[in-house]
């Protein structure tokens with residue numbers, strides 16, 4: 001499955017990409033499709049650009065955060081719906097140019113391509129999925 005295949009499939013069903021709350025220009029174009037796929041699955045925008053260190057802190061941002069109105073019930077990895085989305089991103093990480101995905105206290109990355117513990121101590125992912133793209137510079 002290439003990026004083009006995924007885009008055609010998406011557009012047949014949903015037509016237009018979903019614009020991030022902070023605008024398309026707040027997120028690298030390579031991630032627009034991945035972001036939209038999440039939004040069309042019932043996820044809410046918890047941010048693209050943020051003035052902080054890391055992948056959210058570049059302009060445009062190399063990352064996006066998706067939540068739900070129910071805030072995952074704070075279950076993180078144990079929330080099956082969110083796990084399904086996280087696994088979808090991993091499945092298509094290559095065509096979607098995704099570098100790593102965080103859910104709950106687990107992370108999947110290209111460097112270590114299996115779900116393993118997130119050891120940063122950050123618990124914010126108990127109610128959101130974080131997706132980072134690859135840097136091309």
Ligand SMILES: [Zn+2]
Pocket residue numbers: 056063064065129130131
């Ligand atoms: Zn994030």
